[in-house]
Amino acid sequence: MPVPEQAEEQVKQKHGDRLIASLVRGTWAPLAVAGVSAAASIGISLALPAALAAAVNSVLTGRASPIACASLAALLVAEAFVEITTHIAGITSVTSATSLLRLRVIDRLLQSDVGGAAALPAGELTNRLVGNTSTVGYVPVTVVSAAAGAVTSLGGAVALFTIDWRVGLAFLAGVPVAVVVTRVLVARISSLYGAYQRAQGRLATRLTETLAGIRTVRAAGTASREITRVLEPLPELSAAGRALWRAQAHSVWHITLLLPLMELLVLAVAGLGIAQGRLQPGVLLETAGYTALALAFVKQIDPLLSLAYGRSAAVRVHDVLALPALPSGGAPLAEGPGALSFRGVTVMRGQTPVLDDICLEIPAGALTAVVGHSGAGKTTLALLAGRLTDPDRGQVLLDGIPLGDVDPGLLRSAVAYAFERPVLLGGDIASAIAYGASVSTPEAVSAAARAAGVDDVVRRLPLGYATPAADAPLSGGEVQRLGLARAFFRRGRLTILDDATSSLDTATEAQVTNALVDAMRGRTRLVIAHRPATAARADLVIWLDGGRVRGRGAHRELWRDPAYRALFASGDDPGAIDPGDDTAAAAAEGTGHAVADEEEACTSMQ
Template identity: 45%
Template structure:
């Protein structure tokens, strides 16, 4: 069984008790529908014969019809509830899996693809309980009709059985074709979403360049393929409907013809002929499963796309806690994605600047230091413990990250910075990141909701820095986290980093010589490897090292500051 089909079956569990309610109502409703022809036939025979008991049989007819209506009403309610609950459970599971997987998920799938798979495709998959249960429920009246016709006359059963086999072949071919076409349709939907998200991400650049028309054509370019898949779906549905539509009247005529001959021969009664005609209709009702089978096909195709996301392996975490230590980070024979680090130590409480041209691997080295990425070879240790052995909570408590474009999570400024930390720690972190001044100018200060706090790129970046200060207990990793700050603010933040009173180990992706000059050591990356490790003033004698900053248009050959060479707490 494929992963997508297993996921479809799993939606029955995610739907809670509602799929069971849906099954009961579907089976009970089908049983009631099977009873209707029988009681009507018996009522007709009693009334034609003029015997007693007609009123009782009429009451049974009314009761059977009422049962059908009641089951249908409950079924509508159960279908909506089961689909909503199954989709919500699956969507939550996908979201947790993507967040737990982290960077590998966003590297494998564009943002728009992930949104489509976690949203639209999980909703389609969540409809599986309804379509699967409804399709299977149609087997009940078909099976019941075959049994009932057998009790009337086996020849009628044979006639209906041949027609049912023909209908099943039509449904099987329709399921296969529609699953394949739906997969292509949903793939193009994801492609359009990915292009749209990328365009929205660069909306300011597009507006400044005046390329809105060009970008619109690029985003909508796959529409022709989407239309082609939609037409294929329509043709497949129309073809299957025509074939099933031809079988049904032929089947009913065949059963009526056989029943009429039997009535003429005296083998069955008028009431039995009526019941046989009705059972032929119920048995052929399997042809109405086209809609349910189409829904099941879309659910299978969507589930296959969701299963691809769930197949990504999230990083496994151990259960160890960190021993007492000063935040020493060790790379032992580490290599990952074209970056060869080898053996490298970040002494506890020190400041390490990572420099190199664009694409040299600065962000990857920063990600390895706090296990946002795992090495392909070698081990990264924190205070003597391999990072994979630490529990998730212990690792994230020990390492604080700040990024170039931070995403602020939480309802208020305080939550975005501290994530539950005491107010004093939040204010202290904001002060260190030079964010306190603009936060205090907000209407409610740190209690201001994020949605009511318009911020510039620099202000947002300062809050990201404050979050790292507030949450990282042993190690701070700044991956291009001061790029949006003005020169004065960046120097203030750099001073706070290099003079951290808590003595945390700091790893900084540096783009300016002044930042590297304040570090205890500089890791110089060149061509996917560590070219040299040493003080900035020593490396500055190398023309190739100076060229790294000159290429970035940051020619600031400031010598190391005597009072800020060491970042250790004093």
Template identity: 30%
Template sequence: MLAVLGQYLGPLKWFVALLAALLLSATGLSLFLPQLMRRFVDNAKLLDGADPGLLTRLALTYIACAVAVQLLNAGATYVGARVGWTATNRLRADLMAHLLGLDMREHKERTPGEMIERIDGDVTALSNFFSQFAVRVFGATLLLLGSLVMFFREDARVGGAVLVFTLVTLYAMNRVRQLGVEPTRQEREASAKLFGFVEERLTGLEDIRALGAGGHHLNAFLRTQREFFHRSTRSWMRRSIVWQLSMLLFAVGYTGLLAAAIGLYAAGAITLGTAFLLYQYMSMIEEPIDQLTQQLQDLQKAGASLGRVAELLALRSDIHGGTTPLPGGRLALEFRDVTFDYEPDPERPDARPVLGGVTFHLPAGQTVGLLGRTGSGKTTLTRLISRLYDPTSGSVRLGGVDVRDVPLSELRTRVAVVTQDVQLFQASVRDNLSFFDPSVTDEQVEAALLEVGLGRWLDRLPDGVRTPLPAGSLSAGEAQLLAFARVMLRDPDVIILDEPSSRLDPATEALLTSAMTRLLSGRTAIIIAHRLDTVARADRILVLGAGEVLEDGARDDLARDPRSEYAALLRAGANVEDGVLA
């Protein structure tokens, strides 16, 4: 906790200094107020000899100091909130950047809903704690120490007794504080599961409705929510032990102090004003300990959240960029004896990998059509080019350079991927195409849309490229063309198209084919396809089967060779069409 505080509060040291000054001033005035009250009570007790002018001055001074304390505390609260939220917003941004940089394996193991809960729910718990920590804990500690010093100034015996009481109370509460840490961690875990469950069901809402499975999923939701409720209740009950113990101990403490004050007053050792002063200072002992008690409960939440955040920050990506730049111009692509498996099983070394010994060469500026049955390894092969994963063995080279030696930012700038499922954001058209890059101009976005044939669509938008683009408002063809426009803006050297026409009608496919021709012109490209028409303009054909290269060659040569895999696929496609027409 202290390390995190130091890392994220360090850059805000001047605000922290201002906060300390405000708290010190407020504490000093708070300790001075009982002194004024004692003088007022002792002078007011003198019914015949009381000085009205003195009483008035004391009352006005008391009011002015009390107002000043409130203003100083308000200022400290504002500065503390600003410091706390600024620090944790930096933590949230760092955590988001860290998650975006993790390997795809980590994202496969956790649902997006769980990630959202980690970034928002856990960090918000830390934000609430950090924004109040300095004001409440530091301020309460100052007030507690100051009150103990004032007790000793008035009477060493009373001061010693109150010191012992304070130490016992703090020790007891610190002992029971740990009881709530593990239940709170389990509560946060249950919350993350609940968020992940909701996210997955909302994503698959269309299938759930179409299959009439709403009732089953609702029952599963209730079970997940029940677990969250039980863990939350158990966590709250464990945390509540702290303040319940505090109430019990202070009941004993007040009883003892009042008994001592009455005894000293009856013996003539203290005045009535001093007895009242001792009671006020006892309340100043109670207030900071109550604050510390509340913060101990928040500390339990923050400790559990911080532990979960630390788990994510401790994750390290196995994929790191190198320092060798790619050569300029178009890039040749080469696979050299590449083997890959998502989760190699050391107990089954003979198990077939996803890719096994893949070797091929694609000259710069040429397009290869990648064919094969579902599960043959086509998509996996393309993921190795942009380094979403690294080969288990072998190497992938661009322009003669191993992609593992290239800086990741440069690699993913020079290589563009268009997937089947185009991700669109609830943002403007320009933000969807530029990925929120403010350096991209509206004119560049418009030119990219015109290049892919979306000019008429653009003309219908009321605010042009600044028009908001609600999710789900586009057809599959329009979404695919927008993805092409994204690539146009980047002007990469290598393009990977994953089933670009798998969900399109013939008219839209013709428009997409025209845009694809312009997009691929002069660039090195891979087109993954099940439909042979999609690769009709490819220079080369690569056929995969069970993770191995079954065939690699020029498309025209393979089409003319009746023994080739590609020629067999063409014949099979022609037979299917004849059957349908018949």
């Protein structure tokens, strides 16, 4: 691997390790209990072989000692109690760490720039949120377990030397080989597990995409093709899984052979000492017990592999936590009618500008339609208007206050959104319409639904407004109208409709447009428009082309341009001007100058 890639991997791993360290701090209470239990377990484990040897020697010499037998029994009972306590503390630590990490991931996703969050597909995010966080959640308690194993191993080795220095040296003879085998295994598993997780993420992403479009797949009869596409990463996943298995199998047989050989060597030396009269018969049991404890470092392969898996998963989780979050301002939002300003706004996606040096003034209280071909930057402009994303350069202001300086809670109460594919959150239909509002009344909810042309639909449902949103048999257009009702209910000083009427029929869109024009008069409205009738009712039309403002003015004025007329599916526009109307033509000509003057003024303000 080239050096730059190695350096990048090392930096990512450091971030992952810091994430694990933060989990340790966040779950210190159950970890402390697990640590105390582990310490007690170490003490009991180290005392048991000696107690067993003392009890056996007392019996073999004919001088049975009640104290020795009682001590052995007490240690066995204590070992059972400590094991139960350790298990409970471990489960508590894992659940606490996993919950804490998942909350952090969800919080970052909700607070992040929507453009940055979109860089990771939904399936990949699900895999990291569910699978990877669970794997990382095991790491803190696994660290405690591995540390306890290391101390136990050290204690067992020291105990072997206290029995007889020859026994201790016999054990040390096999330690270097065991350490090398263990280290090689863990290193190989760590690299292979990362490849396995990446393949699993790609598989999850494709499956999520297919499930989201299941009706299209069924209608097109392309189930077999989709199955093939979804399972395309499967050979890579299978190869990574087999590589993991081969790495484990290759090393496990070495360890399986090594452990009995080390035990046999140590017991042989101890047996020779008994035969020579240097050691008592019970020492053989003591030696066997301490040898098993001393070999605990080799048996720590499972915890070490869990740590390797956890570190790899922590890197993937950190990638989500590293998504750019929108900085939170704390300033109040000044009172105002909702004037919206874009000053030198540029948004980049990689090396490509989505919006390029946009300068716009949206008048307060106006209904403004934004039009343009797909990819012109309309949705990005809508996201910027309510600060769901931030520009790379420039500023967006609401009533003269930069959105980045405003307290997020105050901004959310001042701006209402409706989207192309709304998600009905909150429980029942009424709660979905009032979602995000601190106070609601049935009258206000139904009024918003009437404005969106969906009140009659809701009332026909079995439970009306109390119908659970997830169970309501609604079409795509009806769901979109509920999203509009939610925006109408919020009554913000700025209302943004991001392609929120695309699924409506002509009659319903006319009804919604009437509500935008009449019922919301006095509030600023920004609408992504695709139909000429909507643009014709707007006070102002912004024409985007290639991320820049190509035209600005009344729809009737812009209609003279053939390129503008080509934006709409129908060439017949009720709001179109008469080509021979010189007054309108002059107004249309003046629109270009208005745009140029506005951009010049915007540039001078920067």
